[in-house]
Amino acid sequence: MADSSAYQLSIVLVGIFFLVLPSITAADDASAPTGEIANCTNDFRLVKINRWVDGVEKEPIGGLTADFGAILPALAKQGNRLPATFSAPLNSCSLSTSKLSGSIAIAVRGECIFTAKAQVAQAGGAAALVMINDDEGLLQMGCGNETNLNITIPVITISKSGGEELKKSMDGGAKVELLLYAPNRPILDYSVIFLWMMAVGTVVTASLWSEITGSENSDERYNELSPKESDAAAAKQEEDKEILHINTKSAVVFVITASTFLLLLYFFMSSWFVWVLIVLFCIGGIEGMHNCIVSLVMSKCKGCQKKTVNLPLLGEMTILSLVVLICCLIFAVVWAANRKASYSWIGQDVLGICMMLTVLQLAQLPNIKVATVLLCCAFLYDIFWVFLSPYIFHDSVMIAVARGDKSGGESIPMLLRVPRIADPYEGYNMIGFGDILFPGLLVSFSFRFDKANKKRILNGYFLFLTIGYGLGEFFHSMFRLFSL
DSSP: OTTOHHHHHHHHHHHHHHHTSOOOOOOOOOOOOSSSEESSOOOOOEEEEEEEETTEEEEEEEEEEOSSEEOOOSSGGGSOOEEEEEOSSTTOOSOOSSOOTTSEEEEESOSSOHHHHHHHHHHTTOSEEEEEOSSSSOOOOOOTTOOOOOOOSOEEEEOHHHHHHHHHHHHTTOOEEEEEEOOOOOSSOHHHHHHHHHHHHHHHHHHTHHHHHTOOOTTOOOBSSSOOOOOHHHHHHHHHHTOEEOOHHHHHHHHHHHHHHHHHHHHHOOHHHHHHHHHHHHHHHHHHHHHHHHHHHHHHOGGGGSOEEEETTTEEEEHHHHHHHHHHHHHHHHHHHTTTSTTHHHHHHHHHHHHHHHHHHHEEOOBHHHHHHHHHHHHHHHHIIIIITHHHHSSOHHHHHHHTTTSTTOOOOSEEEEEOSSOTTOOEEEEETHHHHHHHHHHHHHHHHHHHTTOOTTTSSHHHHHHHHHHHHHHHHHHHHHHO
């Protein structure tokens, strides 16, 4: 399996397939203003909703404050644990017939403006209003055209799935109690540093992989301006290594293919579609991990490849390769079965890094001309589908796909993620595979070019491109932290 051309080609195709999917990043909330009550001047802040069902504490729900109403406390001990009550009518557009006094009113979006819902809940004596959005995501509730409000209760919104959790408990007759507070977030979470190390480490490791495993690449020729015809020996060597060289035509075709697939995800995203992506991710992860482990072991144990076995469908393969393949398969199956567990990010990152290491070995840029075309196309692809697509589709296509609004609670797996250790809202900091693979292709090319032209570390391009990529990722992380 490891030696077949079908194996080599399949992992490259899976890796390039994941390049067309959006890079997903984490967002932070803005800091809250001072003062007890503000009218239409509040910053939107994340909210943590602790909940109890019949006295038993459950998983917290996340929410977002409106830009009007009272400011929530920053500490849980400063908040009040109050019973939750549905408004009647549920849209909270007219005076409630249910008793709201001393409780947290629960309403749904629609029929009237946000401020009207808040005024109705306040008039009924509610201590706070929690509005359930009609889709996933946290809606930013504004004042609209109203400027003179006297809303003195906190008003927050929660996602559709969060509302369904509340409804499920309350419809069953259980007593549900909520505690609302908006804890301050740390300026810098350690997970950002760890994620940066993984991204840069993956690119550097992929570039140096031939040195780590002792592969011979000294006969490869690279030119920084235009491609050159290689001689027969070099061509034969590259054929044996089954390297996929990207050309200018494939770089342009990438944009067209990527855009088509992104639109398919946008219009037809569903839980089964995400499951297709999960299966493809597992296939790529298994092949990537298998390739990495076998390459490392073979570089240290030359005799391990002598013992072979002939199997149906797989053909002849070494015993080492078979054992590693079985272990990788078990690893991927266990991750898929436990992908929603708190520790599943470890398996996802391992599979993802191994796949990217292998893709960067098999897919290579032949020259700087192709690199320029590919990266410029990728840049235009991101700009159009993030910032310009709303003018056509009335929504940012890439952001909508990244949010997974129609994914049925499943998350797209083609990203590295690390839990926010110091963040009271928990969650994950994430980076998409495209943010690693695209720069990785160029950095890997620079290392091969330096080696072929016998350039020292300080006289070549590899060190400075690596530093540039590291600084780019650093500023990208800082921008996400401080811009929102």
